[in-house]
Amino acid sequence: MALAEQKTDLAEARLAAISIPQAGAWLSEARNAAAARLRRMGLPVGRDEYWRYTRPDTLTSVAPVAAAVFDAQDEVPIFAEIETLHIVFVDGVFDAEESDDLTGENLEVARLAEAGQADIHWAQQLFGQLEAAAHTHVDRPLAALNTAIAPDGMLIRVTGPVTKPVHITYRHRDEHSDACLHHVIRLEAGSSLTLLENGPAAARFNKVMEVEIADRAAFHHIRAQGRDHERRAATHIFARLGTESRFKSFTLTANGVMTRNECVIDLQGDNAAAHVAGAALGDGDFHHDDTVFVTHDALNCESRQVFKKVLRNGATGVFQGKILVKEGAQKTDGYQISQSLLLDDDSVFLAKPELEIYADDVACSHGSTTGAIDETALYYLRSRGIPRIEAQDMLVLSFLAEAIDEIEDPDISAEIILRLQGWLARHRH
Amino acid sequence: MAALDEITAKDGVEEETVEAVKSLAGAYKYGWETDIEMEYAPKGVNPDIVRLISAKNEEPEWMTEWRLSAFERWQQMREPDWAMVNYPEIDFQDQYYYARPKSMQEKPKSLDEVDPKLLETYTKLGIPLKEQALLAGVEAPEGERRVAVDAVFDSVSVGTTFQAELKKAGVIFCSISEAIREHPELVRKYLGSVVPVSDNFYATLNSAVFSDGSFVYVPPGVRCPMELSTYFRINAENTGQFERTLIIADKGSYVSYLEGCTAPQRDTAQLHAAVVEIIIEEDAEVKYSTVQNWYPGDENGKGGIYNFVTKRADCRGDRAKVMWTQVETGSAVTWKYPSCILRGDDTQGEFYSIAIANNHQQADTGTKMIHLGKNAKSRIVSKGISAGRAQNTYRGLVSMHPRASNGRNYTQCDSLLIGDKCGAHTVPYIEVKNNSSRVEHEATTSKVDDDQLFYCRQRGMDEEEAVALVVNGFCKEVLQALPMEFAMEAQQLVAISLEGSVG
Secondary structure, eight states, X not given: OHHHHHHHHHHHHHHHTOOOOOOOHHHHHHXXXXXXXXXXXXXXXXXXXXXXXXXXXXXXXXXXXXXXXXXXXXXXXXXXXXXXXXXXXXXXXXXXXXXXXXXXXXXXXXXXHHHXXXXXXXXXXXXXXXXXXXXXXXXXXXXXXXXXXXXXXXXXXXOSBXXXXXXXXXXXXXXXXXXXXXXXXXXXXXXXXXXXXXXXXXXXXXXXXXXXXXXXXXXXXXXXXXXXXXXXXXXXXXXXXXXXXXEEEEEEXXXXXXXXXXXXXXXOSTTOEEEEEXXXXXXXXXXXXXXXXXXXOSTTOEEEEEEEEEEETTOEEEEEEEEEEOTTOTTOEEEEEEEEEESSTTOEEEEEXXXXXXXXXXXXXXEEEEEOOOHHHHHHHHHTTXXXXXXXXXXXXXXXXXXXXXXXXXXXXXXXXXXXXXXXXXXXX | OHHHHXXXXXXXXXXXXXXXXXXXXXXXXXXXXXXXXXXXXXXXXXXXXXXXXXXXXXXXXXXXXXXXXXXXXXXXXXXXXXXSXXXXXXXXXXXXXXXXXXXXXXXXXXXXXXXXXXXXXXXXXXXXXXXXXXXXXXOXXXXXXXEEEEEEEXXXXXXXXXXXXXXXXXXXEEEHHXXXXXXXXHHHHXXXXXXXXXXXXXXXXXHHHOOBOEEEEEOTTOBXXXXXXXXXXXXXXXXXXXXXXXXXXXXXXXXXXXXXXXXXXXXXXXXXXXXXXXXXXXXXXXXXXXXXXXXXXXXXXXXEEEEEEEEEEEEOSTTOEEEEEEEEOOOSEEEEOOEEEEOSTTOEEEXXXXXXXXXXXXXXXXXXXXXXXXXXXXXXXXXXXXXXXXXXXXXXXXXXXXXXXXXXXXXXXXXXXXXXXXXXXXXXEEEEOOSSOEEEEEEOSTTOOHHHHHHHHHTTOOHHHHHHHHHHHHHHHHHHTSOGGGHHHHHHHHTOOOTTOBO
16 A cells, blocks of 8 residues: 555665664664564654644654754753753763763663663663553554664663652754654652753654653653754653552643654553643744543543643644543543634644543543633733733733643742743744 | 343433433334335446436436446545444445335326335334325414425335425425436536535445435525425345435525434344535525434344435525534444535534444444634534443534634533443544634533533522533533424433533
């Protein structure tokens, strides 16, 4: 069939253009298996239903599209005031000078490039495994590509509560860089970790993060995907949750030409909770796609998806969300909301919020709304003497509030709100 | 209904609801067959069969060509596989595409000449084919509305009632085969203009082999004096029914159209692939209501009708209005998305659906609201109920084109699961390309309008009572969208409450 051929040709071309670095037995094996998966699936094309609303061509092409580098001085560094274990990648390459010592209490941190040289490593139980398990309903070939070719990434094992967040910054310096990173995070029973991520990373960025959260462990993730950059990114988070564990992820995306953030969550232990939220601000040549797939496979679990998008000047926002409740996953509480605020007539919002439910004692709901700023609310604020622009900002921020509320740490959410206000100030006209 | 009896309803689902579903899921009442001599075209489909069907209907050359080109397109198409339904591969060559009672070889001139066995069949189904009130020259008793019926039996239309009276009003109501012969200018102008020949696999097959169906033309400014209806009956074994309905509501006219269908109980699955096209001009309004009660198969999933239907209304003129109401209780597999193209400005599209799937039934149904004109409004209310081992999917599209400014859409789809072996799924597509439109999609019972709740609570109701009242009123609203004639069947559904439902 022509379509299947086209997809495998794309995959072969991508694999042929890259020389995968030498590694030890476990990593080589995982990479080869991923390459085989990729060859079977092929890379996505526009005719794939899962790529109905986002054109994958710039994410799958052999060479990336160049992206102008923005002056880092122009940007107030985010999370700078927070004490963290700081790790820096520049165009996808680890920067030892800028990074802190990779040690910490209850933490075991290693680089994939180094740990992968060994013949055995704890991460081999997970690396590529969660990704491989996530192709059941739909293929996610960009993630398989990542597993096959990613030269580096962080392997983080958490053995107890970690008070200082791990903070990964992705800097962009080369107009033509094509970065690929694969992180593996394992939270042992009862442990906790906050992970911060920020930066545009590269002209094109493909990132996979596999997270295993053991019983009663808690994982918080907050990321800010750079600002005013022309970058393109395809990211995947694969999370597997044990009994009574917690997963919380929030993403702020302010501009960027192309972003596809996929989040695949598997609730396998009873009484677990997973929250995934996003706030996206787009002006002009901006395409942002949140694709979420939550599987309830245990009793009494809770999941929340909260996605808000503010779009103007022809920006496009996409949401594809799914809650799958497997047979026997009783007492599931699933919630999903996707909303967009179109600040002018040229912007576009496309959504496919899905439910697939095979258990009867569940409460699942989803909602999706699209529209302009409420003129009545605007009028109300203006009649109280608030200037139009300020009033509009207030309404935009209140629209985003439900997503921002998913951030637990008040210092971190304050930083995110500052970012939002900065964006609004810069994108008024 | 052994399968359903075993299932105990969980807390929160009212006993009444379970009873109502049980009664609907009870033994299929229309499973008998009429013993009548039939003549068949040879099994399978090919250009010769297409020509034969065309010849049987005494069609002009252009119609035969139209069918043949459709058949050619169909051969290049693949059966769609995106719906959440599973069924064994259909052998399209292993069934009959044309079957008519032998007594229909000579088309009866009036209902009096129709084979009494056929008339009996419809009497048994409760479909009145007599025009008593009219013949006696008396007014119908108050409260009793008259309905004109086009009765389709397997591949042919058996007869159409009240044609003369409708003619007086200028309304044309006849079988599509008759319309092709008698009103070729209308058929040629409109056929395939809403559902193009190569729209989808089943519609294309239908275009090639449709044997009969109904045709309605309501002239400008005419309010159709009575409700029109078509009753489809599949009787012959191993025979597919492919009917085609074409409804044209000219400027400022109004018509309400009802559709019903049943089939005998058999062990083998049967194919039904219909196309309904509705054209609505300026200021006109069409109401289309369906109670779909094809044989659903037995409790083990044996037999039943595969119902692959393409229905679409095109609101061409400004202020045109269409309303689809469907109660889907039958069929082993349902694949059906009655859609609205809101082309004119200030047009309105509505879709009300109750889909009930039990035992091994699979339903994948919903609607498309395509907003092209300005200030168009659309509303979708869908209630899905699954029991036994059934799978029930709502699939819908709401699309606001860049120039469709000030559009409004409100969508609500709720599902209710009775038992832990069935599934309920929702697959909505929402595409908004301008900011003056407002699109809202909701799928939760807890999200009852806060203002209404507040109002009820202010008057001393507790929260549960208030929710029950609001939800109940909401459900009634859907059922009230049905015409009187379906009231009996609809009443059984009123008891269904939405407690314990999921989005």
